[in-house]
Amino acid sequence: MDRAVAVIGAGTIGGAIIRGLLRAGGGYRVVATARSSSTVERLRGLGVEATTDNVEAVREADLVILTVKPYVVADVLREVAAELEGKPLVSLAAAVSTGYIASRAPKAKVIRGMTNINVEVNEGFTTLSAGPNCDQAARSAAEELFRRLGTVEWVDERYMDALTALSGSAPAFIAEVIDALALGGIAAGLPRDLAYRATLMAMMGTSRNLLETGRPPHQVRDMVLTPAGTTIRGVMVLQGNGLKRTLMEAVLEATRRAKEMRDEMGLS
Ligand SMILES: NC(=O)C1=CN([C@@H]2O[C@H](COP(=O)(O)OP(=O)(O)OC[C@H]3O[C@@H](n4cnc5c(N)ncnc54)[C@H](O)[C@@H]3O)[C@@H](O)[C@H]2O)C=CC1
Numbered sequence: 001m002d003r004a005v006a007v008i009g010a011g012t013i014g015g016a017i018i019r020g021l022l023r024a025g026g027g028y029r030v031v032a033t034a035r036s037s038s039t040v041e042r043l044r045g046l047g048v049e050a051t052t053d054n055v056e057a058v059r060e061a062d063l064v065i066l067t068v069k070p071y072v073v074a075d076v077l078r079e080v081a082a083e084l085e086g087k088p089l090v091s092l093a094a095a096v097s098t099g100y101i102a103s104r105a106p107k108a109k110v111i112r113g114m115t116n117i118n119v120e121v122n123e124g125f126t127t128l129s130a131g132p133n134c135d136q137a138a139r140s141a142a143e144e145l146f147r148r149l150g151t152v153e154w155v156d157e158r159y160m161d162a163l164t165a166l167s168g169s170a171p172a173f174i175a176e177v178i179d180a181l182a183l184g185g186i187a188a189g190l191p192r193d194l195a196y197r198a199t200l201m202a203m204m205g206t207s208r209n210l211l212e213t214g215r216p217p218h219q220v221r222d223m224v225l226t227p228a229g230t231t232i233r234g235v236m237v238l239q240g241n242g243l244k245r246t247l248m249e250a251v252l253e254a255t256r257r258a259k260e261m262r263d264e265m266g267l268s
């Protein structure tokens with residue numbers, strides 16, 4: 001029988017998870033919730049059950065995924081805590097710790113996760129941290145679901161804020177880099193579509209190359225650099241304008257923001 005999964009607050013990331021599960025085909029009966037009836041209708045359009053009733057959705061579920069904004073987590077947990085008894089609860093909310101969730105839903109088997117938008121094409125990178133009251137069955141249930149959506153790793157929770165930046169936010173950073181490279185191609189006279197295609201294929205091919213060969217990035221860079229050639233001229237501009245420092249600071253700043261959000265929500 002299909003496992004029933006409730007996606008509570010199915011907006012951008014919850015919707016992407018649902019689309020990824022549907023693409024992966026079978027195995028799950030999805031019940032999604034949203035606050036507005038227009039979003040509920042949109043979710044039904046995907047072919048899943050949808051409702052504004054969080055309590056009912058959790059009651060029917062074997063596994064619950066929480067995808068509301070961080071500042072909504074407390075309200076939702078207050079509403080559904082009693083129905084979570086004995087159930088795996090995976091919270092994907094940035095900055096919210098397993099300790100906090102377990103204090104608000106003490107009967108749930110709490111897991112904190114971070115994933116990214118690429119779950120919608122089954123290429124997500126999901127990291128999971130188990131809370132103190134989480135057993136092996138709950139871990140396996142969560143891992144099995146997210147494996148359908150890409151790669152899964154269990155990590156120490158102290159890495160979660162940095163992974164929120166480097167997994168959750170990274171598609172936005174990378175999309176900006178892709179956009180900039182393609183615009184450079186357009187500036188050099190390429191037709192727009194060709195510029196984006198060339199950039200995307202170079203991005204994907206380089207990732208696959210690094211993953212498959214296990215080479216460090218600087219080694220690939222050196223393989224491409226011809227003395228007095230074209231690439232070194234481009235690299236010179238990147239270095240001169242602080243590309244690496246800029247990207248490093250972006251990751252650090254996004255990581256710092258998670259702590260700031262906890263302070264704002266009074267969760268520190
Ligand atoms: N967008 C992304 O790429 C990622 C987001 N996240 C985390 O996922 C969470 C959601 O982010 P998004 O999907 O971007 O936000 P979103 O705003 O698109 O989705 C949240 C959904 O929750 C619904 N909602 C609000 N209050 C509710 C309630 N009381 N009961 C049920 N549903 C309710 C909203 O109607 C909305 O559809 C955040 O905590 C964020 O940190 C994590 C990884 C990636």
Ligand SMILES: O=C(O)[C@@H]1CCC=N1
Nearest residue numbers: 094164165167168169
């Ligand atoms: O921007 C955010 O706060 C969320 C968390 C990771 C991706 N989106």
